[in-house]
Amino acid sequence: MKRLLLSVALAASSLAPLACDLEKTGNQLAADHVMVGTLLSTPQVDVSASALAGYDAGTFGPDGGDVISLPAQTAAAVFLGTRSGENQQPSGVPGASVTVLPVDGQATTLTEDGAGSYSRTSVGEEGFQYQSGATYQFIAAQGGTRYVGQVDNAPVKETIAALHPPEGFLRIDASSALAFDRVAVAEGQDRTLGFVTVVPLSASGAQGQPTYTNVPKTPLQFLQLVGLPGPYREARVTIPGTAFPSSNQTYLVIFQAVRLGGAESDNLFLGSALLAGTAEVGVVRTR
Structure with a gap:
C-alpha cells in the first residue's frame, strides 16, 4: 500500500510547476493524512412524461405540455484517512469537522457518515x-489541525451535442453501446476528466440504481486516478451496451466534466485526490 501511494505521489509531483516550494512538496510526500473529495453538480433535467410512459409522441420541448422536471443538485463527499498500517485502503479518520467552500465564499459543512466519510447535498x-x-x-479540522485540499478553476458544463438530437432524446436498441465525442480543447491545454453514469427512470421520473458508472468507488481507486488520469481524458467516450439492459426503458446519461486538484496544506499527502465538476445530461429511450 505504501509503495502504491508513493508512486501516485511521485506522479502528482511530476505535474507540479517547476517553481513549486520544494520544502512543501517534501512535507506533503511524507504526510500521513490523505484526503479524497468530490464536488459534483447536475443541472435541472426536463423529461417528457409521454416518453417515460413509452409513447412515441412524447417531446421534450417547452411546448410539449407533459414535461417532468428533475431538479438540479450539488453533492459533496470527502474521505479523510491515514496511510499508516498495512490495509489495502487508507484508514478513515472519524470525528473531523469538514467543510467545502469556494475561496472567499460561503462554507458548507458536511455530515459525518462514519469510517472517515463525510457528505452533503443541496437538497x-x-x-x-x-x-x-x-x-x-x-x-x-480535527484536534486543532487543519487539512486542506484544493481544486482550481472549477469547470463549466461541457455541452455534448450528440446527447441532444432534434427529437429531444436518443433512441437506441436495448443492450447497444452508445458512443459520443467530447468537445475539442485548445492546443496545450489538458482536457478535463470525464465521468459517466447511466441511471434508469421510472414512468413517474424516479431514478433507479445506476446500471453503469466509471466513477471510482473507493478511496484507493481515487488515489490511483491521480497517477493514471489518461483513460478519463479520451476524446471519444463509449458506454457499453450493458448500461442499457432493458427494452422500452428511459435512461439518463450523466456526463461529468471534472477538474482534478490535490493537497494544498503541507500536512496533507501529495497524492490526495480532489475533484470538482458539473454535468451534461442526455436522455435515452431503448427499443
Missing part, C-alpha cells in the same frame, strides 16, 4: 450551489 440547502470558475477548498 433543502439553497445556498449550496456549484460555481463554475471558482477555486474550491476542501477543509477537514
Whole structure:
C-alpha cells in the first residue's frame, strides 16, 4: 500500500510547476493524512412524461405540455484517512469537522457518515450551489489541525451535442453501446476528466440504481486516478451496451466534466485526490 501511494505521489509531483516550494512538496510526500473529495453538480433535467410512459409522441420541448422536471443538485463527499498500517485502503479518520467552500465564499459543512466519510447535498440547502470558475477548498479540522485540499478553476458544463438530437432524446436498441465525442480543447491545454453514469427512470421520473458508472468507488481507486488520469481524458467516450439492459426503458446519461486538484496544506499527502465538476445530461429511450 505504501509503495502504491508513493508512486501516485511521485506522479502528482511530476505535474507540479517547476517553481513549486520544494520544502512543501517534501512535507506533503511524507504526510500521513490523505484526503479524497468530490464536488459534483447536475443541472435541472426536463423529461417528457409521454416518453417515460413509452409513447412515441412524447417531446421534450417547452411546448410539449407533459414535461417532468428533475431538479438540479450539488453533492459533496470527502474521505479523510491515514496511510499508516498495512490495509489495502487508507484508514478513515472519524470525528473531523469538514467543510467545502469556494475561496472567499460561503462554507458548507458536511455530515459525518462514519469510517472517515463525510457528505452533503443541496437538497433543502439553497445556498449550496456549484460555481463554475471558482477555486474550491476542501477543509477537514480535527484536534486543532487543519487539512486542506484544493481544486482550481472549477469547470463549466461541457455541452455534448450528440446527447441532444432534434427529437429531444436518443433512441437506441436495448443492450447497444452508445458512443459520443467530447468537445475539442485548445492546443496545450489538458482536457478535463470525464465521468459517466447511466441511471434508469421510472414512468413517474424516479431514478433507479445506476446500471453503469466509471466513477471510482473507493478511496484507493481515487488515489490511483491521480497517477493514471489518461483513460478519463479520451476524446471519444463509449458506454457499453450493458448500461442499457432493458427494452422500452428511459435512461439518463450523466456526463461529468471534472477538474482534478490535490493537497494544498503541507500536512496533507501529495497524492490526495480532489475533484470538482458539473454535468451534461442526455436522455435515452431503448427499443
